[in-house]
Amino acid sequence: MNLKNRNLISISDYSKEEYMHILKLAAEFERQPVQNIAEGKVVATLFFEPSTRTRLSFESAACRMGAKVIGFSDASNSSTAKGESLADTIRTVSCYADIIVMRHPLEGAARVASEVATVPVINAGDGANQHPTQCMLDLYSILTTQGTLDNLDIALVGDLKYGRTVHSLVEAMCNFNTTFHLISPESLKLPSIVKMHIKKHNLKYYQYSEIPEAINKVDILYVTRVQRERFLDIQDYEKVKNSYVLDRSMLTNVKSNMKILHPLPRVNEIATNVDSTEQAYYFQQAQNGVYVRQALIAAILGLK
């Protein structure tokens, strides 16, 4: 499979076979993380808004393959601060790098960049829109912990309305005969356009208002944060906030293969007493991000 020079802007840009290929490559990098295959290559990481784990894991991925990294971690350090258009910044950086990894606060920015860049672009998050590499590392984490992506029961917990990782994960998992268990406050339910996607694939979904209603049925519990600022009425937030905090006591009767994922950063939605349980997988999930990003950079640069 040849993914050389392909952009990755949205998870739907790649077919199921293509992202399965990336997951296979990621497994190779997990077995052997240091591979000096990208020596002489330059990876530009353009972060127009701050990010810790995404930027560092991309840079770590590039370094482990021998590539050099250029870029900025804040738009105030770029010509954007002088009023340069995104298109001009991207055209210029295309002259300096073999691949561009970018995060931008505006939705659709990565797609615009891919239209003007002369080198491939990887979207590392464009506002609340897409974050496809997070989705791929989520898929990799599910595959690694379950041994398969097919026929799983996946619970999605928390902010299902605004959470971009949730939307992408649903979209991708629709290819694998998944049953979805949606646990959220009434005001943060999964948007109808995403539910339509599930229906289009003739898959089942169930909606719940509390974690214990579904936790014992599922193979994966994917937790996201319910943010106070998403509620118009603070009393509504106060009413539901504790319903979406996962505690060790809830894990007594879960399936033996069940794992807990979280895109991080976590605030209080997973109690720290869960961290030492065998179900907790979120820190390994972050580690998987490096392997998946190695796989993507290698495939898109035509090195694998």
Place this chain on the structure above:
Amino acid sequence: MGKKELVVSAIKNGTVIDHIPADKLFQVVRTLGLTDCNTQVLMANNLDSTKLGKKGIIKCQDVYLSQNEINKLALVAPSATLITIHEYEITEKINIGIPSHIEGTVKCYNPKCITNVENVIPKFDVIDKDDLKLQCCYCQKVTKKDTLTFL
């Protein structure tokens, strides 16, 4: 409307927009900027129509619509028929309908969309023609009838 007796006078050269739903006539006039047109513009509304019940019609002397204007018309009045007139004769007749892809016609309703901040031409895929839903090719958000703004 019978062919023998024209409710609205014929034009020599220009464009006729027929089969406009009666409640959309004035929106079409505004959307196409016909309020500022210097040539003859003839209009009639609430005419009997077998297709629509009641319809409106606009005849514009020496006016020819651009593709962008046709796209706007399609979004406001997809049932409309666009007729080109030359020397009182019909030279072209198009049933408009809603295209499946639209560029540079509509503004994305999402204020955080890159097209509303940088100099980028908005592009949409029409995901529902009956209930008009346009999905932005950049931010993926869906602009609906009630959030539609023309550029």
